[in-house]
Amino acid sequence: MAMARASSGLAYPDRFYAAATYAGFGGSPNSSSKGVTSKFSNDVALLLYALYQQATVGPCNLPKPRGWSPVEQSKWTSWNGLGTMASIEAMRLFVKILEHNSKMGLPTKGEVALPETKTIPSENGNSGETQDKDVMVEGLGSVGVYDQWVAPPVSGPRPKPRYEHAAAVVDDKMYIFGGNHNGRYLNDLQTLDLRNWTWSRIEVKANSEAPAAVTPCAGHSLIPWEGNKLLSIAGHSKDPSEVVNVRAFDLQTCTWSTMKTYGKPPVSRGGQSVTLVGTNLVIFGGQDGNRTLLNDLHILDLETMTWDEIDTLGVSPSPRSDHAAAVHAERYLLIFGGGTHATCFNDLHVLDLKTMEWSRPTQQGEIPSPRAGHAGVIVGESWFIVGGGDNKSGVSETVVLNMSTLSWSIVTTVEGRAPLASEGLSLVLNGEDVLVSFGGYNGRYNNEVNLLKPSHKSTLQATMSGTPALDSGSGVQNATNGTRDVELEFEAGQEGKIREISMDNNEPQTNQVNEVIAALKTEKEELESALDKEKSQSLQLKQELIEAESKNTDLYKELQSVRGQLAAEQSRCFKLEVDVAELRQKLQTMETLQKEVEILQRQKAASEEAYAKQRQSTGGVWGWLAGTPPPIQKPNDA
Structure with a gap:
C-alpha cells in the first residue's frame, strides 16, 4: 500500500481499469456492440476503479481534468465522489462487489446504474457496508443503501451554513428559512x-x-399548510415582540404576510416544539426573550385562528427548550429530550390530547443519551431522532422509537464530528420515505445535505422488542392504572384452571366445576374490590399531588413577591446610605467653616482691642484730623 501511495497521477490505475473492463465489468476489447458493454457495467468498472484508488492511494486530491478524454473525466468523478471514505472500507467494498458480480453474473442492459452518492463514514471507520445493511441499486440522486447516511450530489448555490433554522417539504421541494450564522439571525428562504x-x-x-x-429569526418552526403556504411560528429575533407571531409565506405569490389571530397568544419564545394535529397547532415549551424556560401548552386552531392556553392534568415535563415532539395516532403528543441552560434530558413524556393528561411511561430498549437541539420525523409508527448535543459534544447515533411499544433502537452511528452529530439541524421526509437532514452546528456551521432510507428492519426492530404501550383505544399505560392487565390476567387464569379440570377428569364433574367457578368469581370480586380501593387511593394521591403543586405554586408566587419587596428595600437602603454619605460630607464642610469663623472672630477681636488702645493714646484719628493738639504736659506732672 505504501508503494501504491507513492504513485502519482492516474497511470498505474489505468492498467487496473483496463483489466477490470476486460474481466467482464466493461466488456472485452474484442467484444462487439451487441449489448455486452452496458452503462451499468461501465459504471461498475468506474466504481471498482474509484474504490481501488481510494484503498491504495487515498482520497482524490487531484484537480479535475480539463483536456482529458471523457473516460478520464468519469474516472476522476467516481474517485472524487468517494470523499473521505476509509481505505480499509474502500477495499472491503471493492472485494464485495467483485464477489457479488462473480456469483450473480453481469447485469443486463435494462438494469439501472449505481447512484453517485457519497457514504458518510461511521464512528469506527465502517462505511456501513456490513452484512446487516441491505444494498439496493437505484437511479442518480436516489439512496442506494438502507439505514446509512449518504450525501447526494447537490448542485446550485448552496445556502449559507446555519443552525436553528426551520425546514418543511411541499411538492418534492425542501424549503429552508432563517437560522443562525456566526451569531447573526438570517431571513433568507432557500429551496x-x-x-x-x-x-x-x-x-x-x-x-x-x-x-x-x-x-430575521432562529429557533422558529415551519409548518406546511393548505398545499401552497408555509407557516413560520415564533422564534428568537433581535427585537422580539411580546407574543408569538404567525407569518405565512405564499408559495405562488412569493410574499410574506402576518396572520391575524384571536384569543390570548403565548409569550414570545424560541426553541419550542410546534406539532400539527389535524387543523390544530400544538405548541409546547421553549425559551422566552429573558431566557426563561417554559413548559406551558398552547393550541392554535388554524380554521378560526384562535389561541387557547390548555390546563393539563398530571405532571407536566419540566421547563425546557430545543426538544423534539411528535404525534401518534392523532391522539398522543410525545415530548423527548431538550435541555435547560446547564442540563440536557433523555426523558419521554406523553400527553393524551383527549383527556389532556400528562404521563411518563417506561421506555424500552436502548434508551438514547440526554440531548438537546435534535430533530425528528415520523415514518409509519417509527419516530426517527437525529443529532443533538449534551453541552459537551454532538450525538452521533441515529435512533428510532416505535411509538406503539415505546421501544428504542439504534439505526446507525456516524463520526463524532460529522454534520449529522450537530445541534440545531433540520430533518424532513420526502415522498419516498427518505430522511433528509440539513445544516447544524458541531463546532462549525454546516450547510450539507444528507439522506437516510430506513429499511423494514429498522422500523420493525423496535416493534419486535417491546409490548404495546400506546393504544388509540386505551390510552397510555401507567404504573398506576394496570387494572385492565390484571383483569385480563385473571380471566386467563380462570380459563386455564377450568381447562385443567376438564382435561384431568375424563367424566363430567359439573358440580366441582361450578364450585371452582364460583370460587373464582368470588376471588375476582375481591380483586375488583381491592383494585377499586387502589383506584380510589390513586385518585386521592393524584388530588393531593395537584393540591401540593398548587400550594407549591402559591408559595413560589409568595416567594417571588417577598423577593421583590426585599429588592425594593435593598434599593431604598442603598439610597439612604448615599444620602447619609452626602450628609457626612456636608457636616465635615460645616466643621471646617466653623473653625475658620472662630479664627476670623479671634482676629477681629484682636484688631478691635489694638484699635482701642491706639485711640486712647493719640486722641484718636479724628482729633488729629481736626487739628486739636495733644495735651501739654505740665512740669509738675513730670
Missing part, C-alpha cells in the same frame, strides 16, 4: 429540489401587508 438535488434561492416579493425583507 432544494428533492428530485434533481438542485438548490435555488427564492426571491421574496413585497406586498401591502409585509415588506420583502421579513424579520
Whole structure:
C-alpha cells in the first residue's frame, strides 16, 4: 500500500481499469456492440476503479481534468465522489462487489446504474457496508443503501451554513428559512429540489401587508399548510415582540404576510416544539426573550385562528427548550429530550390530547443519551431522532422509537464530528420515505445535505422488542392504572384452571366445576374490590399531588413577591446610605467653616482691642484730623 501511495497521477490505475473492463465489468476489447458493454457495467468498472484508488492511494486530491478524454473525466468523478471514505472500507467494498458480480453474473442492459452518492463514514471507520445493511441499486440522486447516511450530489448555490433554522417539504421541494450564522439571525428562504438535488434561492416579493425583507429569526418552526403556504411560528429575533407571531409565506405569490389571530397568544419564545394535529397547532415549551424556560401548552386552531392556553392534568415535563415532539395516532403528543441552560434530558413524556393528561411511561430498549437541539420525523409508527448535543459534544447515533411499544433502537452511528452529530439541524421526509437532514452546528456551521432510507428492519426492530404501550383505544399505560392487565390476567387464569379440570377428569364433574367457578368469581370480586380501593387511593394521591403543586405554586408566587419587596428595600437602603454619605460630607464642610469663623472672630477681636488702645493714646484719628493738639504736659506732672 505504501508503494501504491507513492504513485502519482492516474497511470498505474489505468492498467487496473483496463483489466477490470476486460474481466467482464466493461466488456472485452474484442467484444462487439451487441449489448455486452452496458452503462451499468461501465459504471461498475468506474466504481471498482474509484474504490481501488481510494484503498491504495487515498482520497482524490487531484484537480479535475480539463483536456482529458471523457473516460478520464468519469474516472476522476467516481474517485472524487468517494470523499473521505476509509481505505480499509474502500477495499472491503471493492472485494464485495467483485464477489457479488462473480456469483450473480453481469447485469443486463435494462438494469439501472449505481447512484453517485457519497457514504458518510461511521464512528469506527465502517462505511456501513456490513452484512446487516441491505444494498439496493437505484437511479442518480436516489439512496442506494438502507439505514446509512449518504450525501447526494447537490448542485446550485448552496445556502449559507446555519443552525436553528426551520425546514418543511411541499411538492418534492425542501424549503429552508432563517437560522443562525456566526451569531447573526438570517431571513433568507432557500429551496432544494428533492428530485434533481438542485438548490435555488427564492426571491421574496413585497406586498401591502409585509415588506420583502421579513424579520430575521432562529429557533422558529415551519409548518406546511393548505398545499401552497408555509407557516413560520415564533422564534428568537433581535427585537422580539411580546407574543408569538404567525407569518405565512405564499408559495405562488412569493410574499410574506402576518396572520391575524384571536384569543390570548403565548409569550414570545424560541426553541419550542410546534406539532400539527389535524387543523390544530400544538405548541409546547421553549425559551422566552429573558431566557426563561417554559413548559406551558398552547393550541392554535388554524380554521378560526384562535389561541387557547390548555390546563393539563398530571405532571407536566419540566421547563425546557430545543426538544423534539411528535404525534401518534392523532391522539398522543410525545415530548423527548431538550435541555435547560446547564442540563440536557433523555426523558419521554406523553400527553393524551383527549383527556389532556400528562404521563411518563417506561421506555424500552436502548434508551438514547440526554440531548438537546435534535430533530425528528415520523415514518409509519417509527419516530426517527437525529443529532443533538449534551453541552459537551454532538450525538452521533441515529435512533428510532416505535411509538406503539415505546421501544428504542439504534439505526446507525456516524463520526463524532460529522454534520449529522450537530445541534440545531433540520430533518424532513420526502415522498419516498427518505430522511433528509440539513445544516447544524458541531463546532462549525454546516450547510450539507444528507439522506437516510430506513429499511423494514429498522422500523420493525423496535416493534419486535417491546409490548404495546400506546393504544388509540386505551390510552397510555401507567404504573398506576394496570387494572385492565390484571383483569385480563385473571380471566386467563380462570380459563386455564377450568381447562385443567376438564382435561384431568375424563367424566363430567359439573358440580366441582361450578364450585371452582364460583370460587373464582368470588376471588375476582375481591380483586375488583381491592383494585377499586387502589383506584380510589390513586385518585386521592393524584388530588393531593395537584393540591401540593398548587400550594407549591402559591408559595413560589409568595416567594417571588417577598423577593421583590426585599429588592425594593435593598434599593431604598442603598439610597439612604448615599444620602447619609452626602450628609457626612456636608457636616465635615460645616466643621471646617466653623473653625475658620472662630479664627476670623479671634482676629477681629484682636484688631478691635489694638484699635482701642491706639485711640486712647493719640486722641484718636479724628482729633488729629481736626487739628486739636495733644495735651501739654505740665512740669509738675513730670
